[in-house]
Amino acid sequence: RSEEEERQLSVEYTPELAKLLSSADFISVHVPLLPQTRHLIGAAEFALMKPTAVFINTSRGPVVDQSGIMNILT
Template sequence: GLGQIGRAVARRARAFGMQVLYHNRNRQVDAETEFNATYCPDFSELLALSDVVSLHCPLTPATHHLIDRAALSQMKSTAVLINTARGPVVDESALIECLSRGGIFAAGLDVYEHEPKVPTELMALGNVVLAPHLGTATRNARDAMGMRVIANIEAFLSTGSPGDQVTA
């Protein structure tokens, strides 16, 4: 996705000269201009073209196992999969199988399907980097979260509606 987190990743990717492709529920024309990004309405096309697939989406019934055996089989053998979204977005058994046979080059995971449990088969692989759900563990990120909580409480108390609302 190309929401707030996806845009932050796109900004960094562009700084390294990477071409940004994205798939999102809604086309983000402003982001296409800002990042010179290319919208891929077909998720399969995005998977087939990408060298790095970085996931930034909520966990919904539509995104549960979004990356499954079929999706992994559409990726380049040289591709890297990064999941900092939600663990169940990736079918870990399919990922383990794919990484074991060299179906994709590598994976980087900060979230896990059955968190906090991480499969021993996944930990044993040499082509995966595992982090203990630290994606937001910076002081700035935590401070910003706290400030958003305060802003949401203030908005709710004054208007009856929080500023941030989650819809699926």
């Protein structure tokens, strides 16, 4: 990662998940299902997202806490 490449590509490295979730227009999750990734995304993370954000999950189902998401979406 280099700041010069970020400028050339018009991208910004954001190491903080909360900041990333609150500023992103698209959130795409691609992680293996491991004990540390189970329920990686839940109600608290969805609450941080923009109302217009598009969420894409290509990971195994349990990476997303679906019960938490249902609470925030209803």
